[in-house]
Amino acid sequence: MKPAKYNGGYMGRWLHVDLSTGTLREIPLDPEMAYQFVGGSGLGARLLGEFLTPPPDPYAPEAPLIFMTGPFVGTPIPAAGRYSVVARSPLTGLVGEANSGGFWGPELRFAGYDGIFITGQADPWVVLVIDNGHARLVEMPHIGGMDTYRVQAYLREKLGLPKARIATIGPAGERRVRYAAIMNDHGRAAARTGLGAVMGSKGLKAIVVHGNAKVPIAHPESFRDILRRTMRFVIDDLYTQMLRLGGTILYTEVGAMYGDVPGRYYTEGDVEPWVQNVSAPALTDLYLLKHVPCYRCPIACGREIRLPEYDEPHVDGPEYETAVGFSFMIGADNLADAAYAGHLCNRYGLDTISTSAVVAFAFYLYNEGILKPNDVDGLDLSWGNSRAAIQLVEKIARREGIGDVLAEGVKRAAETLGVPELAVHVKGLEVPYHDPRAFSGMALVYATAPRGADHMSGDMYHVDTGREVPELGITAGDRWEISEEKARVTARVMDYRAFTNSVILCHFEDVTAQGLVALLNAVTGWDWTVEDVAQAGERIYTLKRLLNYRLGMTREDDQLPKMLQRPLTRGHSAGYVPDIDTLLTLYYRVRGWDENTGFPLPETLKRLGLEAWAPNQEQRRTST
Numbered sequence: 001m002k003p004a005k006y007n008g009g010y011m012g013r014w015l016h017v018d019l020s021t022g023t024l025r026e027i028p029l030d031p032e033m034a035y036q037f038v039g040g041s042g043l044g045a046r047l048l049g050e051f052l053t054p055p056p057d058p059y060a061p062e063a064p065l066i067f068m069t070g071p072f073v074g075t076p077i078p079a080a081g082r083y084s085v086v087a088r089s090p091l092t093g094l095v096g097e098a099n100s101g102g103f104w105g106p107e108l109r110f111a112g113y114d115g116i117f118i119t120g121q122a123d124p125w126v127v128l129v130i131d132n133g134h135a136r137l138v139e140m141p142h143i144g145g146m147d148t149y150r151v152q153a154y155l156r157e158k159l160g161l162p163k164a165r166i167a168t169i170g171p172a173g174e175r176r177v178r179y180a181a182i183m184n185d186h187g188r189a190a191a192r193t194g195l196g197a198v199m200g201s202k203g204l205k206a207i208v209v210h211g212n213a214k215v216p217i218a219h220p221e222s223f224r225d226i227l228r229r230t231m232r233f234v235i236d237d238l239y240t241q242m243l244r245l246g247g248t249i250l251y252t253e254v255g256a257m258y259g260d261v262p263g264r265y266y267t268e269g270d271v272e273p274w275v276q277n278v279s280a281p282a283l284t285d286l287y288l289l290k291h292v293p294c295y296r297c298p299i300a301c302g303r304e305i306r307l308p309e310y311d312e313p314h315v316d317g318p319e320y321e322t323a324v325g326f327s328f329m330i331g332a333d334n335l336a337d338a339a340y341a342g343h344l345c346n347r348y349g350l351d352t353i354s355t356s357a358v359v360a361f362a363f364y365l366y367n368e369g370i371l372k373p374n375d376v377d378g379l380d381l382s383w384g385n386s387r388a389a390i391q392l393v394e395k396i397a398r399r400e401g402i403g404d405v406l407a408e409g410v411k412r413a414a415e416t417l418g419v420p421e422l423a424v425h426v427k428g429l430e431v432p433y434h435d436p437r438a439f440s441g442m443a444l445v446y447a448t449a450p451r452g453a454d455h456m457s458g459d460m461y462h463v464d465t466g467r468e469v470p471e472l473g474i475t476a477g478d479r480w481e482i483s484e485e486k487a488r489v490t491a492r493v494m495d496y497r498a499f500t501n502s503v504i505l506c507h508f509e510d511v512t513a514q515g516l517v518a519l520l521n522a523v524t525g526w527d528w529t530v531e532d533v534a535q536a537g538e539r540i541y542t543l544k545r546l547l548n549y550r551l552g553m554t555r556e557d558d559q560l561p562k563m564l565q566r567p568l569t570r571g572h573s574a575g576y577v578p579d580i581d582t583l584l585t586l587y588y589r590v591r592g593w594d595e596n597t598g599f600p601l602p603e604t605l606k607r608l609g610l611e612a613w614a615p616n617q618e619q620r621r622t623s624t
């Protein structure tokens with residue numbers, strides 16, 4: 001690799017906001033840091049690590065909340081209009097991260113900054129406004145309680161910035177629901193790990209960004225040429241065409257063929273009898289108004305729909321996870337109710353995966369006779385009662401009755417209810433709707449991803465159904481295989497995703513690895529190879545693991561929940577349970593980690609330049 005200097009791809013500065021003192025300060029971006037950790041969740045984790053001081057209470061005023069873009073964001077590269085949020089998660093206690101599409105990330109760069117680093121605590125509520133390089137804090141005590149849609153419309157008008165983009169929390173973040181989201185561009189969400197609650201704890205209701213700056217490109221001529229080829233690739237790609245036509249909900253029918261779509265709180269493996277009712281054709285035929293793109297994305301997988309059943313003329317259509325979580329997971333197949341539940345989550349600022357998972361957990365306990373009607377405020381949580389699920393979403397957002405218990409997340413709720421063994425989570429994060437009994441690689445991803453059960457850390461369900469990146473050694477295999485090769489491919493996918501989550505590129509656009517490197521070099525002026533991309537991904541992924549050890553993680557936290565180690569009796573994954581212990585041993589070996597502790601070996605840390613980040617025994621002991 002050449003020296004760290006960059007000639008493009010960065011605005012070159014980030015903003016430090018101390019909400020306690022009201023001070024705002026520009027910090028130059030360190031080129032070496034950008035070169036090592038790229039941007040997005042990688043650079044965010046690197047900054048978090050620098051300021052991570054025990055005891056790191058996620059809600060402590062000094063705990064940082066970081067918004068970060070990457071070198072692709074705001075350029076014309078398709079599907080690169082994203083931003084990451086990084087902080088210590090109130091749900092997992094570990095490194096939390098979330099990323100969101102839409103237009104907010106590019107607009108932050110047009111406003112002049114690569115990222116924002118927030119510490120302190122305001123007396124609620126304040127709004128951070130960044131307009132063409134000028135940042136200010138505006139006190140708005142009356143804005144508390146507003147839902148996320150209203151905040152966005154209100155602030156544009158109140159501030160006289162009709163084209164501004166706004167990232168905001170809703171009532172759920174204000175009440176510190178542990179899986180509260182940060183919402184932007186109507187219904188786009190930085191959803192996972194509860195970072196909306198961290199924003200709420202800081203008394204920061206919203207961040208408004210607006211600007212006209214351009215992201216510098218190091219080699220504009222070669223960039224134009226590579227961009228043209230990339231655009232052609234994205235438009236011609238069969239997978240992205242399907243995604244454009246159907247939206248992410250198209251996966252309900254595909255996943256059902258693999259037994260990858262869980263039902264009835266992960267106990268039902270066969271949703272095929274109902275899948276047509278919660279599918280892309282159903283959404284298109286009954287409710288679709290239009291396709292909704294993120295910034296410069298020709299795929300436009302988002303959906304705007306109407307919901308006449310709820311007298312709602314314009315609603316953000318449900319993504320795959322939302323649709324499954326509020327239908328099959330509660331034993332229902334009512335698409336309108338699922339879409340409305342997702343709409344409420346967006347309005348209140350809730351992660352739809354975690355919310356639907358805790359709702360389905362309550363349904364499961366009720367149907368097993370563990371919870372009685374009196375325990376759930378008199379609701380009838382019989383399988384299939386999707387109207388009751390909607391009532392639970394309201395209760396969670398308000399922390400009312402049983403909603404207050406469920407607002408703590410499934411791990412804590414299960415402990416409160418005396419059934420910890422029935423909670424489906426990894427490291428405290430609720431499990432998304434790709435069943436690890438359908439793909440052994442997903443079992444490894446869930447068990448080892450830094451933020452807990454996380455399908456965005458490695459999409460092995462994509463790889464083993466044919467989405468390969470051969471130049472990076474990411475090739476499809478037998479979906480149930482337990483082998484060193486499966487562990488190796490899973491590690492490579494996770495490194496690749498650590499990189500794409502940093503640069504930042506949407507998972508749904510898989511350019512070739514050569515194309516990715518060519519874009520990176522043209523934007524930044526670097527001279528990277530495909531191998532450099534793989535190593536940067538590994539460095540980022542490993543750094544997050546080291547930070548997690550500092551925050552109290554142990555080898556025992558790499559696990560699969562007991563419920564997911566029971567075989568399904570029906571569907572296309574019936575009878576299979578991944579041997580997670582063997583998989584983990586193989587994975588640690590190919591990673592260069594100690595097979596007993598899961599801690600990266602000294603030679604691995606040296607190869608990645610991370611020796612200084614290894615917590616010593618004292619740090620690891622005092623953090624627990």
Ligand code: SF4
Pocket residue numbers: 079080081101102292293294297298299300301302506507508509
């Ligand atoms: S594929 Fe979908 S989520 Fe990804 S950038 Fe495009 S519109 Fe956004």
